[in-house]
Amino acid sequence: MPATALDAFTLEKLIGAAVAAPSIHNTQPWRFRLDLGTLTLQMRAATDRALRHTDPTGRALHVSVGCALFNLRVAAAHFGWEPVPRLLPRPDQPDLLATVRLAGAVRTPAPMALYEALWRRHSSRLPFSDRALPTTVVTELQDAARADGVDLHLVPPTDAGALLRLIGEAEHRNDADTDRAAESRRWVRATYPAADGLLPDVVGPQDSLGRIPMRDFSARRRPGAPTAVPFESHPHLLVLSTDHDHRADWLRAGQALEHVLLVVTVHGVRASLLHQALEWPDLRKRLVPPVGGGPRHAQMVIRAGCGPEGPASPRLPVPTPGPG
Incomplete structure (x- = not known):
């Protein structure tokens, strides 16, 4: 009722x-x-x-x-x-x-x-295990995305390295771009007012082997940060993509993304979002291959696997909706 x-x-x-x-x-x-x-x-x-x-x-x-x-x-x-x-x-x-x-x-x-x-859903930037995602879970995630007309593609292990290199290149560009670095630091301070940059235990360990490019929101390594911990050798990456790339497609992609993340949470799987390469048009075009002769438009890269939850990002107080 x-x-x-x-x-x-x-x-x-x-x-x-x-x-x-x-x-x-x-x-x-x-x-x-x-x-x-x-x-x-x-x-x-x-x-x-x-x-x-x-x-x-x-x-x-x-x-x-x-x-x-x-x-x-x-x-x-x-x-x-x-x-x-x-x-x-x-x-x-x-x-x-x-x-x-x-x-x-x-x-x-x-x-x-x-x-x-x-x-309960939140991203985990910590290392995951190398255990493969169950096929039934991957199928359920793809069905969840498809419910909003969005495609979810599990990246084959043979292609994961190339995709991570694109993300790594984007991370390098972001670090070198002073405007983006300043913008990132400003939002970190707005979210974590007690910290000058994101603290290491919030970011999670950085991957010294370069396998998983993890965004350093402070745009610099903090002095005294803990020794980097290697991430999984065989990361499980999924790319969310749409046929078109208009504002409505972006909104549909967001709904599909959250649906996927909730299903991930239901199954006790952890996930983090790798957005860096999406921020550079030339790199974004290379995140998904053409399908059926037409281009696909990447909307998000998801890293999923079994591992610790990690800390949750804080939220603003619940706003009171104004009158329409």
Whole structure:
């Protein structure tokens, strides 16, 4: 049965679920407005939290909001509403990225496991084991992505090295780009105000062998950082991609990404996001091969495996949606 009224407790849970989503540099670039008359939640881009140098087109911002949108859909269904999402509903309001109307009784309740997982999901930047992902889990992840019209490709072991080299090249460029480095440090300080740069126990160990390029958000190694710990010899990498590369595709990719990450969490698998090569157009084009004669557009690289959880990134306080 659907909830008969949208009380303050339920509204806080819905927004709390949405903002539990991942976002680039943990910028959490979203704002919410509520239209009580139609029970519609608006999701708007927080343009003041956009990354002008790292994400000049806003692609990663849209993917981040798409992740939050999927969580909101899961939470709405959990509380008994049928979530009716619309992407980019007002061309005259480009910051309005999506709306979710809370309609009548939910037709297909979201699995309880997904709702519980969204509160536990977070990236792990720690080393994983070399144990292969079960085929059944990979298939389930691909089905999750496909539900939003997005493709998820498991990178063959023979191609993993080449992909990691692209990510490593992107990381090198990011370190050498003073504007991007400064932007990264600024957001780290905003998220972790007590730290001058991201502390080593939050970043996780750096890979001294260069197998897993892990972003150093402080753009420098901190003095006294612990000795690097080798990462897995055979990383399991997945590439999320779309047929087209428009704003709606980015939002769909974000929903698919969060769906995949929640399924990963349900199965006790860890994951981290390797976004570096997506930030450079020439490298991004090389992340996925053409399929069926046409290009694919990479939207995220996911590293998955068995290993420790690692610490969670902090979240801003749950915002109170303003009136629509």
